[in-house]
Amino acid sequence: MNGRYEKSVSNVLARNMIQQLSLHNIDIDTILKRCGISEYELNRPNGRLAERTHYQFMLETMKYNRYIYESSSIQSLFSKFPELIGLGMNESSAVQAAESFVRYRMLIGNCDRCDLKVEGNRIKLTYVDDGPEELSTSALGNFIICRELLKTYLPVMSVQVSLTHVGSLSRHIVNDCLETQCLLHQRENYLIIESPSLHAPNHNFNPQLNQLQKMHLEGLCRQINDRQTFAVVVEELIESLLLQQHIHNEHSVLQCVCSHLKMSRWTLNNKLRQDHQSFTDVLNRVRLKKACELLVETQKSIKEISELVYFSSQAVFSRFFRLHANMSPIQYRKKLANRSSLPV
16 A cells, blocks of 8 residues: 555544543534544544644643543453453463553554563553653553553552653642552653562463464554555545445545545545545545456446446546556456466
């Protein structure tokens, strides 16, 4: 896939924050509009928000942090990120749980990172973010997750926390979230946990399940690394629209995409340009992919396929296909048919 790949954040974070803010009569629609986030982007399964969009959203909502940050139970964390938390609760020891959190936390976001240092019965988790300095409040959320995970392993532990920024959060809220007296306005964001049980074996550890969980998480991480952000949102939306009967041409597709994303054509094209894409680029990519599938998996005529991928005529479709696939639709169908007929 062509285009510029970039860092991103799970839309679960923004969706959860929106849910929290809506309980306090905050004007959610205005916030989303300022950030250029559509309902479709916010709610699509396994969706991601681009780094720049995430930072803008965080800046817009920063003054409402007192409504967002709260002490989270392991159950509520599991409901948000089941794969990550599930693995964290099925490791051989508390240290391994912390290492898995650091390794796979890109499922939450890869705009920032956590570095882990283990020394004897002591671990230090350092939070690093290259974004706006005032958004270092995200360290708090990461520390809450790590602490809650390790609580499931450690009957006794001491906790130290250092935070550079807490925004509008009061000391009382911060201390309650991490159940300790935190050091505020420091030079570094870190969480230190000490416990004599840090390396103790987890007697409920399931190694076979652990292996399957890690294989699944590795696959999810590869998908994130291979995925563009807004361009992929548009691409996936177009793929779903191709199944609808009321769309007849490229203009209809464009209108439907803008309607679903609740944005103007200008905004749509501007966001795609930031990914070095155009709407036509994305549409043609989907058209070609769908046409190839129909040529191989069905017996539909070339004329029928040209209509299903919204070309004005079979001739226009054939020229398009030859340009992008370096062969005619008929040649492509024959080539793939010959391959499938070869003995295994």
